[in-house]
Amino acid sequence: MAGTDRHDGPVELDGSEGEGGGQILRSALSLSLITGRPFHMKNVRANRQPPGLRPQHLACVRGAEAISGGQSEGAAVGASELRFEPAPVRPGDYVLEVGTAGSTPLLFQCLFYPLALAGGGSLTLRGGTHLPHSPSYHYVVGVWLPVAKAYGLNASLRLVHAGFYPQGAGEFIAEVEPVRDPPSRVELPARGTLRDIAVGSFVGGLPFGIAERQSKEAVAALRERGIYSHAENRPLPVTHSVGTVTFILAQFEHTIAGFTALGKRGRPAEDVGREAAEEVARFMESGGALDEHLADQILLPAALLAAGRLGPSSPGTTRYTTARVTDHLTTHAWLIERFLPVRVTVEPGGAVEVAPA
Numbered sequence: 001m002a003g004t005d006r007h008d009g010p011v012e013l014d015g016s017e018g019e020g021g022g023q024i025l026r027s028a029l030s031l032s033l034i035t036g037r038p039f040h041m042k043n044v045r046a047n048r049q050p051p052g053l054r055p056q057h058l059a060c061v062r063g064a065e066a067i068s069g070g071q072s073e074g075a076a077v078g079a080s081e082l083r084f085e086p087a088p089v090r091p092g093d094y095v096l097e098v099g100t101a102g103s104t105p106l107l108f109q110c111l112f113y114p115l116a117l118a119g120g121g122s123l124t125l126r127g128g129t130h131l132p133h134s135p136s137y138h139y140v141v142g143v144w145l146p147v148a149k150a151y152g153l154n155a156s157l158r159l160v161h162a163g164f165y166p167q168g169a170g171e172f173i174a175e176v177e178p179v180r181d182p183p184s185r186v187e188l189p190a191r192g193t194l195r196d197i198a199v200g201s202f203v204g205g206l207p208f209g210i211a212e213r214q215s216k217e218a219v220a221a222l223r224e225r226g227i228y229s230h231a232e233n234r235p236l237p238v239t240h241s242v243g244t245v246t247f248i249l250a251q252f253e254h255t256i257a258g259f260t261a262l263g264k265r266g267r268p269a270e271d272v273g274r275e276a277a278e279e280v281a282r283f284m285e286s287g288g289a290l291d292e293h294l295a296d297q298i299l300l301p302a303a304l305l306a307a308g309r310l311g312p313s314s315p316g317t318t319r320y321t322t323a324r325v326t327d328h329l330t331t332h333a334w335l336i337e338r339f340l341p342v343r344v345t346v347e348p349g350g351a352v353e354v355a356p357a
Contacts, residue, residue: 192253
């Protein structure tokens with residue numbers, strides 16, 4: 001082991017900690033590439049059914065190997081234990097397959113930070129783009145990317161083909177830029193006044209009328225709650241994948257939030273639009289500045305800022321509030337503190353602070 005400090009040397013991880021899902025592995029891979037610290041994980045995805053590595057998680061391991069020349073031990077479908085030895089990330093252009101219904105947005109978020117810190121490059125990712133239990137492509141572009149930019153991290157994304165569950169077969173290309181000057185601090189204690197609600201209704205490989213029905217219902221459901229919005233209906237390019245999605249982007253004075261609902265065979269289009277609208281309504285009733293998904297996803301760039309990995313920045317502190325404290329959030333905080341000299345404080349009421357340790 002090189003050194004004796006807590007944040008120097010290999011990291012031992014228990015994949016059953018907290019929510020015990022795939023996020024622990026994805027963030028561990030990202031942080032390992034960034035810090036150069038190898039890790040050993042036991043009980044991979046112990047709290048999921050089935051447990052162990054699934055093909056989409058294996059794709060993240062292979063992606064981390066591809067951009068760095070790093071090596072893994074135990075990387076096989078169903079495996080409950082994994083060792084990963086990173087190597088320096090190489091800027092360049094990469095084409096990666098996630099698999100039929102694997103999440104390209106999750107793979108992108110795993111590899112984005114190490115590649116940006118290494119000087120940038122391009123990622124062509126093939127698999128699912130709009131899937132359950134994953135940020136949608138539209139969420140990444142509309143919500144996650146603007147927040148990343150606030151930390152001096154940027155990319156331009158282009159959707160080639162949408163990939164819906166279960167066929168997948170989507171593709172998007174990300175041009176990742178080198179890190180720019182980071183902020184000295186990020187403060188998001190309140191969302192402020194609502195400025196705009198945009199309903200996006202999309203169909204791929206299905207009649208366009210479905211998109212119109214989705215957006216009409218979403219707009220009506222929001223209006224019932226005194227929330228006025230405007231809608232845009234669009235077809236998405238697909239190969240053999242078919243599906244629908246409603247994505248609602250809420251822009252506030254200080255923050256943004258996004259809400260996704262996916263269609264599926266036999267589900268009325270109206271139900272899809274109403275589901276997305278009801279997610280907006282629940283968020284509006286809460287006091288948090290960030291939606292629960294962004295509150296989790298902002299932790300990693302916030303920790304990189306606090307640890308000085310994005311460049312000199314003082315005090316390098318991020319503070320925000322979230323609509324709901326989730327197991328994803330608290331587990332992510334635990335993992336980040338294992339790799340970086342930062343302190344993540346999560347209050348039961350939803351106040352979060354990420355600061356140098």
